[in-house]
Amino acid sequence: MTSLRILFHMMKADYLERIRRYSFLITVLVSIFIVFKYIPSSHDNYLTLSLNGVRGIYNSAWVGSTIAIIASMLLSLPAFFLVKNAIERDVQTGVGQIIATTPITRWLYTMGKMWSNFVLLMSIVVVLVVTALAMQLIRGEDYTVDVVRLLLPFIYSTLPTMAMVASIAIFFESVPLLRKGLGNVIYFVLWIFSLKLSTSAMSSSQDMFGTSPILTRLSIEANARVPHNDVGHVTDISPFKGEIVTYVWTGVQWTIPMFLERYIWLAVAIVIAAVASIFFHRFDLTRSTKSNKKSKSNESGTAEADNKPEHKNDIEIKLTPYTHVQEQSNYVKTLALELRLMLKGLRLWWYLVALVMIVLGLFLPVESVQEFVLPFTWVWPVLIWSAMGTNEKYYRTHQLMFIALHPVRNQFIVMWLAGIIVAYLTGSGAMIHLLAAGEWESLKAMAIGGLFIPTLAVALGIWSGNGKLFQVVYMLMWYVGPLNKLDVMDFMGVSQQSLDRGFYRYYLLATIILFVLALIGRVRQVKMYN
Numbered sequence: 001m002t003s004l005r006i007l008f009h010m011m012k013a014d015y016l017e018r019i020r021r022y023s024f025l026i027t028v029l030v031s032i033f034i035v036f037k038y039i040p041s042s043h044d045n046y047l048t049l050s051l052n053g054v055r056g057i058y059n060s061a062w063v064g065s066t067i068a069i070i071a072s073m074l075l076s077l078p079a080f081f082l083v084k085n086a087i088e089r090d091v092q093t094g095v096g097q098i099i100a101t102t103p104i105t106r107w108l109y110t111m112g113k114m115w116s117n118f119v120l121l122m123s124i125v126v127v128l129v130v131t132a133l134a135m136q137l138i139r140g141e142d143y144t145v146d147v148v149r150l151l152l153p154f155i156y157s158t159l160p161t162m163a164m165v166a167s168i169a170i171f172f173e174s175v176p177l178l179r180k181g182l183g184n185v186i187y188f189v190l191w192i193f194s195l196k197l198s199t200s201a202m203s204s205s206q207d208m209f210g211t212s213p214i215l216t217r218l219s220i221e222a223n224a225r226v227p228h229n230d231v232g233h234v235t236d237i238s239p240f241k242g243e244i245v246t247y248v249w250t251g252v253q254w255t256i257p258m259f260l261e262r263y264i265w266l267a268v269a270i271v272i273a274a275v276a277s278i279f280f281h282r283f284d285l286t287r288s289t290k291s292n293k294k295s296k297s298n299e300s301g302t303a304e305a306d307n308k309p310e311h312k313n314d315i316e317i318k319l320t321p322y323t324h325v326q327e328q329s330n331y332v333k334t335l336a337l338e339l340r341l342m343l344k345g346l347r348l349w350w351y352l353v354a355l356v357m358i359v360l361g362l363f364l365p366v367e368s369v370q371e372f373v374l375p376f377t378w379v380w381p382v383l384i385w386s387a388m389g390t391n392e393k394y395y396r397t398h399q400l401m402f403i404a405l406h407p408v409r410n411q412f413i414v415m416w417l418a419g420i421i422v423a424y425l426t427g428s429g430a431m432i433h434l435l436a437a438g439e440w441e442s443l444k445a446m447a448i449g450g451l452f453i454p455t456l457a458v459a460l461g462i463w464s465g466n467g468k469l470f471q472v473v474y475m476l477m478w479y480v481g482p483l484n485k486l487d488v489m490d491f492m493g494v495s496q497q498s499l500d501r502g503f504y505r506y507y508l509l510a511t512i513i514l515f516v517l518a519l520i521g522r523v524r525q526v527k528m529y530n
């Protein structure tokens with residue numbers, strides 16, 4: 001069998017298995033909803049892609065360009081988490097052990113997984129194209145369908161972006177340091193950086209998302225209708241009051257050199273997938289631990305064997321009768337053990353950074369603490385929180401945990417309290433400073449935020465079964481709310497406008513609702529094993 005045929009059958013099998021998953025269906029439905037919201041009617045009080053209330057009529061060129069930009073910029077974030085499980089799934093299902101016995105090389109495997117990721121993501125893009133066409137007809141501003149002008153923005157912008165996401169996901173899965181939660185956070189930072197760079201890029205080589213030609217042409221034509229305008233294009237949902245000015249936009253005049261320059265990113269994606277094969281373990285999961293075991297054995301030498309106690313058959317063993325064991329557990333001791341388990345494995349530098357955040361929260365001015373220190377203080381423990389509610393499934397201890405004595409009361413509540421303690425400990429510097437300064441509204445908002453974050457983590461962890469959903473939701477909320485001062489999403493009370501409007505009270509209600517949902521989810525899990 002030729003390499004190309006092996007590659008094709010790997011892609012086909014992997015693709016058919018993935019599209020049957022609920023995560024794929026959910027992503028498709030959410031994408032359709034986003035397209036619906038990003039093509040608002042003229043009666044809606046918000047705009048998406050516009051310039052100071054000026055936008056093109058909903059023809060094929062405008063709708064195609066709008067949805068292509070949104071797909072390239074926004075879909076690239078959840079798409080990464082959707083496909084970043086290709087290698088992990090083969091490990092968990094045991095398929096990887098079968099593949100390891102075949103002649104498939106590491107390069108061929110990573111390349112096959114990369115293209116499988118790409119085909120899966122492009123399937124979602126095809127759904128977006130069909131939905132965009134439907135929205136053009138539903139809005140009814142222009143019923144003339146121009147398939148070429150509708151498709152070209154997707155072929156230019158979205159296709160290379162999805163190839164990059166597919167290859168980066170395989171690379172992150174192959175590199176041990178990036179395989180778990182740290183890689184997810186690093187990708188989120190890269191995504192934000194790429195967004196900033198793409199919106200201000202002057203050439204395709206700097207524009208990973210491929211938005212610069214479209215936004216440049218839009219700005220030129222819109223500025224011709226609104227002279228002396230210094231407001232940039234809006235690419236998210238923004239409120240608007242007044243009368244919308246529309247014009248006929250014919251789209252970008254695409255050329256072959258533009259596509260050739262843009263498709264450099266496709267070549268970069270292939271190179272990344274090839275580099276990933278260097279780090280790919282080829283399902284030899286003991287490879288990373290062999291050196292550690294060898295070094296430990298060399299350090300101990302033969303002394304360990306000499307000091308090993310001899311086995312004796314005359315040792316008296318006493319067992320405590322079960323009837324003498326008290327049913328009531330020591331909550332303080334259990335809470336300390338749960339907190340110790342949460343913090344286990346963290347390096348010294350993690351504690352040093354957390355300590356620096358606490359000291360800065362104590363001694364910097366209150367304004368600086370609220371604006372700079374607090375947001376980064378509570379993004380630091382995100383990997384600790386993301387494991388809440390998921391460790392039982394990840395380490396396959398759920399069959400033991402859920403049949404223990406009072407698993408909800410003795411384990412779930414303690415885990416939730418431990419997550420809150422982590423929030424209050426890392427934010428203790430800022431909280432003490434706010435208390436001393438008499439900033440009661442900020443202190444109340446921060447106290448509620450410390451309840452909201454771990455409750456969100458445990459609820460999403462229990463219902464999704466992994467920490468990826470919390471990482472995506474929380475990092476997006478953190479980026480939009482505390483970091484960019486959107487008052488509705490400010491669950492930490494960073495902005496003064498959020499405090500004045502009392503949004504933190506709504507997050508207290510959200511915390512209660514999330515706690516109930518998490519409790520229902522854990523009771524459901526326990527009943528499955530009892």
